Amino acid sequence: MLHTSYIEISRSALEHNLNFIRDFINENVLYSSVIKGNAYGHGIEIIVPLEEDLGVRHFSVFSADEAYRVKKISRANSAIMIMGMLDKEQLTWAIENDIEFFVFNWERLHHATTIANKLGKRAKIHVELETGMNRTGFPLNDLPHIAHYLKQNIKHLSFHGLCTHYAGAESIANYYRVKKQMRAFNRGIAKLKQLEIVPRLFHTACSAALLRYPATQMDMVRVGILQYGFFPSKEVLIDYLTKTKRKKDPLHRIISWKSSVMDIKHVKTGEFIGYGTSYFANTDMKIAIIPVGYGHGFSRSLSNQGRVLINGQMVNVIGMVNMNMMSVNICNTKGVKKGDEVVIIGKQGDMKLTVASFSDFSDQINYELLTRLPSDLPRITVV
Numbered sequence: 001m002l003h004t005s006y007i008e009i010s011r012s013a014l015e016h017n018l019n020f021i022r023d024f025i026n027e028n029v030l031y032s033s034v035i036k037g038n039a040y041g042h043g044i045e046i047i048v049p050l051e052e053d054l055g056v057r058h059f060s061v062f063s064a065d066e067a068y069r070v071k072k073i074s075r076a077n078s079a080i081m082i083m084g085m086l087d088k089e090q091l092t093w094a095i096e097n098d099i100e101f102f103v104f105n106w107e108r109l110h111h112a113t114t115i116a117n118k119l120g121k122r123a124k125i126h127v128e129l130e131t132g133m134n135r136t137g138f139p140l141n142d143l144p145h146i147a148h149y150l151k152q153n154i155k156h157l158s159f160h161g162l163c164t165h166y167a168g169a170e171s172i173a174n175y176y177r178v179k180k181q182m183r184a185f186n187r188g189i190a191k192l193k194q195l196e197i198v199p200r201l202f203h204t205a206c207s208a209a210l211l212r213y214p215a216t217q218m219d220m221v222r223v224g225i226l227q228y229g230f231f232p233s234k235e236v237l238i239d240y241l242t243k244t245k246r247k248k249d250p251l252h253r254i255i256s257w258k259s260s261v262m263d264i265k266h267v268k269t270g271e272f273i274g275y276g277t278s279y280f281a282n283t284d285m286k287i288a289i290i291p292v293g294y295g296h297g298f299s300r301s302l303s304n305q306g307r308v309l310i311n312g313q314m315v316n317v318i319g320m321v322n323m324n325m326m327s328v329n330i331c332n333t334k335g336v337k338k339g340d341e342v343v344i345i346g347k348q349g350d351m352k353l354t355v356a357s358f359s360d361f362s363d364q365i366n367y368e369l370l371t372r373l374p375s376d377l378p379r380i381t382v383v
C-alpha cells in the first residue's frame with residue numbers, strides 16, 4: 001500500500017440506506033443523489049458507479065468541476081445537475097453535455113439563452129427561487145418576468161425545474177422559517193400555473209426536509225447525508241425514533257478509515273511525548289505511532305482527545321496531532337505489533353468508532369468532518 005491510510009466504502013451499507021430512503025419517499029418521486037463535496041468525502045468516482053448499479057440515475061453536484069468528474073465516469077443515461085457555481089465558459093460545456101443547472105440570476109439566464117442559441121441546443125435549467133434562506137435564488141416577484149422570458153425563449157431553454165432550498169430543516173428551531181419558505185414556494189407554484197407555464201419538476205427537499213416535512217418531496221428529492229448513513233442532526237434521528245417507536249439508528253455507515261501501526265516506542269516516566277509539553281508521562285509508557293495527521297484530515301483539535309481502535313481496543317491519542325503522524329497510548333493493549341491495523345473510523349472486533357463520536361471530540365459536524373477527508377486517499381469498495 002503506497003498510502004499511509006485508506007478508506008473503505010461498503011456497498012451493502014449503501015444499498016441498505018438507499019432502500020431505507022426509498023421507503024420514505026412518495027411514489028413517483030425522482031431520487032437525486034447529492035454528491036457535492038466529493039460525495040461528502042466518500043469519493044465521487046467510487047459512489048457514482050455503485051449507485052448506478054443500485055438504480056440511481058440523477059446526481060446533484062455543486063460546481064462544474066464536480067459535474068465534469070461525474071460525466072467522465074457515469075452512464076450515458078445518468079443525469080447530472082449543478083446546483084451552484086458555473087461560470088460563462090463552463091456554461092458552454094454544461095449545455096453541450098446536457099448537464100442540468102440551477103439558474104438563480106438574470107445574468108446566468110441570459111448567458112444560457114445566448115450560448116444555447118449558438119450551440120443549437122436547449123439548456124436544461126432549474127429556476128431557483130429565493131424563499132427565505134437568503135442565499136441564492138430569484139425573488140418571487142420576478143416570476144411573471146421569468147415566465148414571460150421562458151416562453152419567449154422556449155427554443156433555447158428547457159424548463160426542467162423550479163426549486164428552492166430550506167434554511168435548516170434539520171432543526172426544530174427553524175420550524176417557522178421552513179414553514180414560511182414552504183408557503184412561499186407554493187405561492188411560486190400557483191403563480192406559474194396561473195401564468196400557464198410549468199416545469200417538468202418541482203423540487204425542494206433535502207434529507208431533513210423529506211423526513212420531517214413530507215409535503216416538500218414534490219417531484220424530486222435531493223438527498224445527501226442520509227445516503228451516507230447519517231441523520232442530518234441528532235434532532236432528526238430522535239424525532240424519527242420517537243415517531244416509529246424504534247430504538248436504533250436504522251442507517252448504516254458506509255465509510256471506514258484505516259491505517260496501520262508505523263512504530264512502537266517505550267517512554268520513561270517524567271518525559272514529555274511529542275511536540276512541546278502537552279503530554280507528560282506520569283509512568284513508564286508504551287506508545288504506537290500512527291502515520292496519520294492533520295494533513296490527512298485528522299484534526300489537530302483531536303490532540304490528547306481523539307481515539308482509534310487497535311487490536312479491537314479503543315486507545316487514546318496522546319500529545320499533539322502532527323501533520324503526518326500521531327501517537328496513541330497502548331499501555332493497556334496487549335500484543336500490538338508494527339503493521340497492525342488501526343481503525344480511525346469504523347469497526348474492529350466488537351468496537352466501533354463512529355464519525356459522530358469523532359465529530360463530538362473535534363467539535364465538527366458530520367458534514368464537515370466527512371468532506372475534509374482528503375480526496376487523494378485511496379478508496380476501495382468492500383461488501
Ligand SMILES: *Cc1c(COP(=O)(O)O)cnc(C)c1O
Nearest residue numbers: 034083165206207222223224225
Ligand atoms: C447539500 C444540498 C442538498 C442535500 O442536503 P442533505 O442535508 O445532505 O440531504 C440538497 N439541496 C441543496 C441545494 C444542497 O446544497
